[in-house]
Amino acid sequence: MKKGKSNKGIIIAGISVLAVVGWWSMSGGGAAAEKVPTRIVQRGPLEITVLQGGEIRALQNNEVKSEIEIPTKILSLIPEGYLISEEDVKDGKVLIELDSTDLKTKIETHEIDFQTTVSNYIDADENREIQKSENQTLVRDVKQVAIFALMDFEKYLGREVTGAILTTAGLPPDVDAFEKYADVLETQASAQVSSEAALAKRGTNAKPGVAKKSIVAPPVSELIDFTPFLEHKAQSDGEAQQKLRQLEDDMLLHRSELALAKQKVESSKRLAEKKFVTAAQMENDLVGFDKVQLSVKTSETALALYKKYEFSKQCSTYLAAYREALNKLQRTIRANRSRMAQAETRFSTAKRRYEMELAQRENLELQLKACVIKAPQPGLVAYGDLNASSSYNYNNSIEEGATVRLRQTLLTIPDMSQMGVRVNVHESQIKKVRIGQPVKVRVDAEPGKELDGRVAELAVLPDSSSSRYTPNLKVYPCTIHINGYHPWMKPGMNAKVEIIVDQLADVLYVPVQSIEVDQDHHFCYISNNGNLERREISTGLFNDEFIEVRGGLQGGEAVALALPKKAEADMGGSGRSEPEGGPPKAKPSKPKEKAVAIAKP
Secondary structure (H helix, E strand, O other): OOOOOOOHHHHHHHHHHHHHHHHHHOOOOOOOOOOEEEEOOOOEEEEEEEEEEEEEEHHHHEEOOOOOOOOOEEEOHHHHEEEEHHHHHHHOOOOEEEEOOHHHHHHHEEEHHHHHHHHHHHHHHHHHHHHHHHHHHHHHHHHHHHHHHHHHHHHHHHHHHHHHHHHOOEEEHHHHHHHHHHHHHHHHHHHHHHHHHHHHOOOOOOOOOOOOOOOOOOOOOOOOOOOOHHOOOOOOOOOOHHHHHHHHHHHHHHHHHHHHHHHHHHHHHHHHHOOOOHHHHHHHHHHHHHHHHHHHHHHHHHHHHHHHHHHHHHHHHHHHHHHHHHHHOOOHHHHHHHHHHHHHHHHHHHHHHHHHHHHHHHHHHHHHOOEEEEOOOEEOOEOOOOOOOHHHHHHHOOOOOOOEOOEEEHHHHHHOOOEEEEEEEEEOOOOOOOOOOEEEEEEEOOOOOOOEEEEEEEEEOOOOOHHHOOOOOOOEEEEEEOOOOOOOOOOOOOOEEEEEEEEEEEEEEEEEHEEEEEEOOEEEEEEOOEEEEEEEEEEEEOOOOOOEEEEEOOOOOOOEOOOOOHHHHOOOOOOOOOOOOOOOOOOOOOOOOOOOOOOOO
């Protein structure tokens, strides 16, 4: 079985071909086939591979990065190549120690600001609770004033009459209705404060206070005619009914006195005509009659004024006091909502600032702890980023006294349990490579040992870094996973991989140096009765060692490994004349493709 050769084998084979051709030319050539080395056309299986060189890498790397936000210096550093053991991880062995002087100064400065932020946060929280208590006290006082106004109204008119008037005015008619009214106002205010706080927390641009309309109807302010309520007879009369009866009783009493005074005057007139009473007595009776008559008119006027003016005025006064108490309750609740919203805003701002300062404080403490980097896992210590270019690692060298920045890779601890090879596949062969194809790996550190693997990763786009200096070069990064665990294998070792892209079961094949290419046609020189015959053939897959023959040859024929001049070949071959100087030199068809014969001739 034929195996694929390395690039060194390809060069040696090319030199051998050139030596044979030179010997042929210097000897003057000849038509005899025995002067040219030949090879028998073989039939058998042929393995097609893509040969690439690469570098051994760990598939998983634990990268130790700098977590310090400000540039800092390396104070101490573990030697590169140190093998971290399980005991080192358990004991917390220090790998790198970074300078923490500037960081400690920053922490002390931030501690002063943090204490001020904590004080403001506590003050805002306490002020919010105080504002809640003050709001409750204000609302309770205003509600008490409104209830007293309602009680005064009921005292003046009676509960039933007052309820009827307040119902007509669109106001809460009793204490229970007032309590429900006040609860609705407070509920609306609390809901709006909560919605505004949520909007402020989300940072939305919506206008506060307009998200939800009030469901409490405003009090009716139209004038009310209270006169019909004066004659309302209720079980529990108020002061208005009592005063009305008092005025009516005074008027009736004065009218009775007027009737008596009138009778007395008439009697006095009859007695005066008979000279039974004196003129002075008669005059006194007339004066008394006038007085009683004036009292009757006064009581009638007082009753009329009370019914027409004083009763309505008192009702309007009590109603206005009750309505003003309700309006004051609304104003108080709205003012409380505004003050509470301000207190909540101050509290939220102080809380967010406190949380930010606390997070920054914790971050600074974590950075201070990150100044001492301990062994995270067993493995081999390597400086810098193993996946980065050599120029990058050179410009960002890791050594004592060097300055490192945030997120810079300081150490890399590769996982030695699973290794692979990173290769770059040329664009001419990328279409042949597929994920999952089997791979044979040979490491320069262990010559003669062949490892198995598979294609695990294949880039979709070419590597931009490879075309920086050679824009026409397009290669695609490919990662090969090596099967099994090999303790001797280390990252950075050179390796060669053969990606098996095809398996030809039963084909004819000849060495690639036996093929001549002339104007995209392929020819071979066949040994025929001691002479060389030039014959055109059709070829298939090929490599630097063998090429598939699909037509023009048969198994067992001998092909020349050296390409003679056409004139010499024609002497014993086809007999047709060729132009002087011979045919064009052979050209390798696809030099970047390799196949390995499974069976030797």
